[in-house]
Amino acid sequence: MSVSTTAVRLSLLFDSSSTSMSDFGKILERYEHRMKVGMDEDIFVLEAQQLGLNSRLARAGRVCPELEPSVHVFHRWYADQLIEAGIGTS
DSSP: OOTTOOOOOOOOOOOHHHHTSTTHHHHHHHHHHHHHHHHHHHHHHHHHHHHHHTSTTOOOOOOOTTTOHHHHHHHHHHHHHHHHTTSSOO
16 A cells, blocks of 8 residues: 555445345345446546546545535534544534
């Protein structure tokens, strides 16, 4: 890893009610296949993004809550965790 490389990792999480199903192995194979296909398609985009980030003209853009709602949801969740732990303020 370095400032000019990106590592992409994918994890699949299932609760115990799913993993205890008798056909879970078969279900898992389908999920893994679907995720592999998706990641293979995304690699091209991720590589292009990395090239753009390495450009001397690259500048960080502003987050757009309307187009990236999951970023706001994560920030809100994280802030709530800090507040509950007594580290942050509301």
